[in-house]
Amino acid sequence: MSVPPSRAPLRLPHVFCSLVLLVLLTGCGTGGFSGTDLSGATTERAPANGVPGPPGTTASPAGPPVPAASPQPTEIPGLGPKTRAAIPAEARQAFVVTGESPDSNRSTAVLYTRDGPAGPGWRAALGPWPAHNALNGWTAEHWEGDLRSPVGVFTLTAAGGRLDPPDTALPYDLSPDFAVTGEGFHGEPLEGSFDYVVAIDYNRLPGTSPLDHTRPLGEERGGGIWVHVDHGGPTQGCVSVTEDRMKELLTALDPGLAPVIVMGDAESLGR
Template sequence: MAIAVSVTAVGLALLGAGYVATDHYGTESADNRDTAVGHPAAGAPAHAKSSALPSSDPMPSTIPGLGPKTRAQIPASSRQVLVASGRAKDSSSSLVTLWSRLSDGHWHPGATWAAHNAKDGWTTDHHAGDLHSPIGVFTLHDAGGFDADPGTKLPYDHSSSFHAGGVGFDGETLDEAFDYVIAIDYNRVPGTSPLDGTQPLGSSKGGGIWVHVDHGGPTHGCVSVAAPHMVTLLRTLLPADHPVIVMGDGQSLAR
């Protein structure tokens, strides 16, 4: 589901995600804006080959599938890199892997998960309502959700305002899509709630771009993974490691 989110209830409804006021994942829980790294910095079908997949080297010195142009955008301080690699420029199917940089400079991959991105694929010039996910490297500072904080070190906004209703492009329910979200710093102010609607690049550039719970179909612009994987991400991402997301189709990321 990627969705351009508004801080208002109306905007959330447009995003089309709705939640139930309970923890949907049992013990998994403890109780859309745009900002590039130039601003300081189960359900999806998996493609057989993707740059998100680990190479034969279990501890590579560079993250496989990322070309020099893409790697140059990753801040030197970042020790956690979430790679969301799309199957094709016009595809809504992706693979997601969290890479961690070790003390010796090598990179260690986590599990690779099936994911969704925007309905019409990827773009380097994202605009509101274009049904594309932005390509680039973006910082990850803030999280939140309709469900309680599952144990993240990121600032977490637990709010019923993450509730939204409706159905997705394939007719699937969006009821639990915003149970957990991580704001992607595209056209937003880092250090604020994912619900904050400030858009430094202007409203025409879209916003409300999040990593959120997968609902079984394409998003409006976000990246979505299964609920257990969202919990894993929230518990693993560390502000001290300056996490970023590298997102785009595999061919674009290889440049």
């Protein structure tokens, strides 16, 4: 006896059954997903293409891995590539003295620091402070008596003065020979100008007392270029800031950080 057609069992094609089973096993999505395993830890399924991105990249849902952005090092403002290249790689302190113009005796001083050569870059630590430089301004080739301050990057390795120093890590020569008398170019008294000084290593032996008169380039190229206490007017070649600023500078400078002075007019330093 045959079964009536309305009661016949439903037979699905083998291909359709296989497709249903495949969907049940794989779920709705075709890419990876985030989940939590039994230990409570978050897990990541590999991307659909099965190729994870390299370290330091993030996966893009519509394309290949995108490199993660890295912060750019912070450079000292106003310095051009030539000046930046002259700063030693090991220097982590830079006292930047920027003149208003090549023939100006007024400047601005800022102490910059950085954590290391591979750190995020330079940041201002002290300043800006008003400063004086030589009467006639700046020069890239200093000569004795030209009344100009030398342009360049020079190390700072020693200090001294007539008065007991503040808490400083620099070698400090306490001596009455730092006494000075007379008047400056504007008739201002010079007394006390050398109460605190930091020697600028232009035409001198680094690490020696500021009073050392050795001139490796010759006497005609000048010397005795210091950072010292401001007397209210231009200098013969030095850089000067007020007494309280000198104390701050002496306290901050650390020979372990290989400090340098970057000095010159704004146009020269911007090269």
